[in-house]
Amino acid sequence: MLSTRQLRYFVEIAECGSFSTAAERLFVAQSALSRQIKDMESRLQTPLFERTARQPRLTAAGEAFLPRAKNLLTELNKASELATQVGNGQLGTLRLSHSSTVPMSGRLLRGIIDYLDQQPGVSMDIVKLSSEAQLEELAEGRLDVGLLRLPVLRQREGVQIIPLYEERLLLAVPPRHWLAVDNHAQGVDLGLLKDEAFISIPHPQRGGLSYLSAELCMRQGFFPKAARVVSRKTTQLQLIQAGFGIALLPESMQDIAPPDIRFLPLADPDCQSTVALACRQSPTALVQQFIQHIITPL
Template identity: 65%
Template sequence: MISTRQLHYFVEIADSGSFSAASERLFIAQSALSRQVKELEGALGTLLFERTARQPRLTAAGTAFLPRARAMLAELDKASTAAREIGRGQRGLMRLSHSSTVPLSGSLLATIKAYLGEHPGVSLDIAQQSSEAQLQDIHEQRLDVGLLRLPVLRQRDGIVLRPLLTEALKLAVAAEHRLAGRERVSLTQLRDEPFISIPHRQRGGLSYLSAELCMTAGFFPKAAQVVSRKTTQLQLIQAGFGVALLPVSMAALAPEGVRLIELEENCQSTVALAYRKDDSPLISEFCNAFPRLA
């Protein structure tokens, strides 16, 4: 069976022009070098060198085999490099998903861009899912990393939820809404307002947090005629269907017909990073690139 050592020795002899010069460059005995070449010729069933008194010359078979031997060694080197980079988390494909209320902007986008700039061998496949769906897919290994809003209703074994950042919530209303001219409003003023984002019994995230904040203020949010948990809620607000509590990071996504108003209460929302515990070096390296919440 042909070995990579034999290929390497064969190419070295052809490049250096003699067995003695090759043995010096390879730091092995000339007899051992000759034995390896004979074994290679035996495996191929043909001579690769014409042994002469002055210096070996490639046979026709050797001349034909040389470029192929170089190509095989080069491919092996590429494969070895790729394996090492993947093993060290420097190359590969990652699947990332984010909640509709976690826009890839600001520090999140800057972190991803910086990481990919430093790891040209890594590529990212990005999708959008609810927080609970992300946890399910990470658990079942259909997804590698999730960016979601707390709280989640079901914590799954083997999945890390690492808080990344907190941001203030604001009231989003249509430009024609009765509260649109206010600088600040209180949650208690929203008792009779229809909310276009209502918590689902099987989902956590921002809508669940909004309901908790409203209940702390003494009421449960009233559902609008049309509700949504996606970024389409901004269009629903603009059309006047209702209001919602949204993080400040969504302000850049808001159309002109939506006004964001400060809340008198200190309402905060937390974005978390989700990934499998003890995952591959590729995933660990990527997750470690995100700053930890102070």
């Protein structure tokens, strides 16, 4: 089997037309260069050069071998560059998911756009999944990065969760709701919502925003009353618009909400929600690059 070193030596001699000049360019002794070419010819069982008094000339076999040797070296260089880029997280497809209450807007979307601008070799495949589904997909290796809202009730082995930023919660009400008409300059007191219908209530085995909302209401002495139609997805925006009920939603949901839904501030300053990033405990270089980039501006 010929070595890549021998291929390089052969191509350099052919292009220089001189063993001595090729040896200088390759920083090797001319005798060592000659031995490598003789070994190549022995393995190929045919001469590649005609040794003349003035300069070596390619034989017919050498002429046929030269373009293919160049192509092999070119492909090897490309493969090496590819491996380096993948290993450094500069090339590949990042499989990302987000929960319905972490919309692709605002600071998050700006961070993703900036990351892709700086990494032209990276593409992204984005899907929407619940927090629990994201953790399962991460644990099974079918997902690279998840974006979700805390709390998470069930953790998965081999998956880590990194808090990204805090976001205030707002009260989302239908267009003609009485709270939207009254003046609440200091923010709406959660205690006023005791008899209101909530279109998002906790699932017994799921955390996330609905779980946090219920926890905040219970601090005021009541559990949120379920509306006749409930949802934990972005469908809840349409349900609020249709007048089925109200919900505590993160500020960023305003970016994707129908224009006539009213978002009101809350009086309690502790009404905050945490957006977090989930990935495997030993992330790939591609995921590490993304995490480092997305954490910095957030």
